[in-house]
Amino acid sequence: xxxxxxxxxxxxxxxxxxxxxxxxxxxxxxxxxxxxxxxxxxxxxxxxxxxxxxxxxxxxxxxxxxxxxxxxxxxxxxxxxxxxxxxxxxxxxxxxxxxxxxxxxxxx
Amino acid sequence: xxxxxxxxxxxxxxxxxxxxxxxxxxxxxxxxxxxxxxxxxxxxxxxxxxxxxxxxxxxxxxxxxxxxxxxxxxxxxxxxxxxxxxxxxxxxxxxxxxxxxxxxxxxxxxxxxxxxxxxxxxxxxxxxxxxxxxxxxxxxxxxxxxxxxxxxxxxxxxxxxxxxxxxxxxxxxxxxxxxxxxxxxxxxxxxxxxxxxxxxxxxxxxxxxxxxxxxxxxxxxxxxxxxxxxxxxxxxxxxxxxxxxxxxxxxxxxxxxxxxxxxxxxxxxxxxxxxxxxxxxxxxxxxxxxxxxxxxxxxxxxxxxxxxx
Numbered sequence: 357x358x359x360x361x362x363x364x365x366x367x368x369x370x371x372x373x374x375x376x377x378x379x380x381x382x383x384x385x386x387x388x389x390x391x392x393x394x395x396x397x398x399x400x401x402x403x404x405x406x407x408x409x410x411x412x413x414x415x416x417x418x419x420x421x422x423x424x425x426x427x428x429x430x431x432x433x434x435x436x437x438x439x440x441x442x443x444x445x446x447x448x449x450x451x452x453x454x455x456x457x458x459x460x461x462x463x464x
Numbered sequence: 465x466x467x468x469x470x471x472x473x474x475x476x477x478x479x480x481x482x483x484x485x486x487x488x489x490x491x492x493x494x495x496x497x498x499x500x501x502x503x504x505x506x507x508x509x510x511x512x513x514x515x516x517x518x519x520x521x522x523x524x525x526x527x528x529x530x531x532x533x534x535x536x537x538x539x540x541x542x543x544x545x546x547x548x549x550x551x552x553x554x555x556x557x558x559x560x561x562x563x564x565x566x567x568x569x570x571x572x573x574x575x576x577x578x579x580x581x582x583x584x585x586x587x588x589x590x591x592x593x594x595x596x597x598x599x600x601x602x603x604x605x606x607x608x609x610x611x612x613x614x615x616x617x618x619x620x621x622x623x624x625x626x627x628x629x630x631x632x633x634x635x636x637x638x639x640x641x642x643x644x645x646x647x648x649x650x651x652x653x654x655x656x657x658x659x660x661x662x663x664x665x666x667x668x669x670x671x672x673x674x675x676x677x678x679x680x681x682x683x684x685x686x687x688x689x690x691x692x693x694x695x696x697x698x699x700x701x702x703x704x705x706x707x708x709x710x711x712x713x714x715x716x717x718x719x720x721x722x723x724x725x726x727x728x729x730x731x732x733x734x735x736x737x738x739x740x741x742x743x744x745x746x747x748x749x750x751x752x753x754x755x756x757x758x759x760x761x762x763x764x765x766x767x768x769x770x771x772x773x
Contacts, residue, residue: 386606388525388602388606389602389603390503390506390507390508390509390524390525390528390600390602390603391507391508391600391603392603393501393503393507393525394500394501394503394507395500395501396500396501397500397501397544398499398500398544401544428595428676428677429594429607430594430595430596430598430604430607430608430677430697431593431594431595431597431598431600431603431604431607432603432604434594446594448593448594449593449594449599450500452499452546452563453499453546453563454546454563
């Protein structure tokens, strides 16, 4: 499994990770959210495929309330693509892999 | 993943998992294809109180987990794959085209692609999705602590979710286009007794407004009188639309909404192709009949595969 390739992100580390040279896709999720669970294997897949090119990260919104609040997140899963610390684009809901690949490609 | 299977089960909700259980026990050469983790719409359900065998009730999450474990115990074979097109033009060799460019062929197919939430199709809905517009109370209720939210709909899902939302929101206003609910009586009784739930009858939402998030809904009464409702969130729970993208609807003689008709053995109009669960053309969409149809579909698949030998 590519599980360990997904970066588990917290409020404290958030800024330094999304401002790094590599684009970052953050999956905002919670353990009680069914669709977040459904999308999980796809995130793991992407982490394997984009290793070294795009950081694929997950942030538990229960444990880290500050960052989701900052980005006005009121539904999960929400996936936000960051480049140089800026939001490039975002998707809400359990979407297919192709839509996530299209989102990631916007960082190019 | 192999190139060919005797049986492909397309989708991993309760219908697909039940079909998977029966296929694995029948030792059929099978695979269940799912684009994410198994579960389907049940994952959106906070509490399941009407699935036989669980007298205390359980979460949708737990039920899926149990169904998955159950099928895996008999070596259900699953693959992560997104099917973009089902080609049934050659009945002897059914072809599934995958998002990654690959193909899988099979002798028999069970379609369990399910359904997804309908949209209101009103101005503001798309723009404010995830910013106050939600289709899953179970997922997003905790973001509405101490707020006022609206629920649109009058069926089981809408009323059950309204009840769930009162655990977080201060006030939940149910907006329904009729003057009575369609939800099961016991669900209605609980909702009517809940002081945090208010009902607006005979009204429809005409637009959703707000700058950075939902601020208000424009409503219209059935007699044409407009009104405004200030809310911070709106949960749209007005029935489902079939997940039928890439299916040959004409060949399967889909109904006018795009659901697929089946007979008493879960067979479609195409030999060797069965359907089960919410994708089927029917009045009742419950977990229990989805699971039933999944089991019946495998027995039909076995018969069909036998007939080829």
